[in-house]
Amino acid sequence: MNIYLIKKNTNTRIEKIINDYNIRHDENASLSLIINNNTLELYNRSIFHKKTIKVDFLSKQNNYRCLKFKKKHEALYKALGIKKNYFPYVIDATAGFGKDAFLMSFWGCYVIMIERNPVIAALLKDGLQRAYKNKNIGNWLKKRLHLIFCDSFKMLNMPILKPDIIYLDPMYPLNKKKALPKKNMQILRNIIKNSDNYENLLNISRKFAKKRIIVKRPSYAKPLLENKVKFSINNKNNRFDIYLPF
16 A cells, blocks of 8 residues: 655654565655654645644553443443453454554454454554553553454454454444544545445454354444344443344
8 A cells, every 4th residue: 555654753663563464655646654662643734734643551541431431331341241350352354543442442342353454453463562562551451452454355264263342443434413423433434444244244244253253333323234233232322223033
């Protein structure tokens, strides 16, 4: 993938990620990746004075989300079916910036994120590597949260164990009655283009998951496969549709 590369300093660790994911410099690209000290950041060159985006598993926002909600009241926690002695192995097949994957790993699940877009995968890889070195969360995060750079539509052919749960968070359909999505989601939508057949990905997931498939949807949107939903768990702005394997 071509993108405008900016190196504020030399960092061999980040440069290796960029090379591994075959990201090439393009003077005319609308998005840029910035190597800034020890962090990889994404910037929209077409909108000036906007902040850069990075994956930061140590951020105040992540910490706030982990601590704010009591587990038993969190809709995603309920959808996962976590019990006292049961912490499912989860594949997050639409990883994005990894926020839900991190939360699931924080709760004790073993999570594999799958991301096919090289730019998003590079940001995730950088965020993981920095978090792994943290003295507070590094040890348990190494055991619970991992990344595969690949296309989720090929998961049936991947050399990985069948998960208990596959988690899908497809790009939300635009709602003309509401304001534009947040900055991160706008950039994600611009990169991914939302051209995938997520119904097909759901059916692939139903062939691979052992116990259930969780699909995150906004409250205003229909289920991906309306007549196949086993049950749903709702919160204020979205819901989690639960499907069973074939």
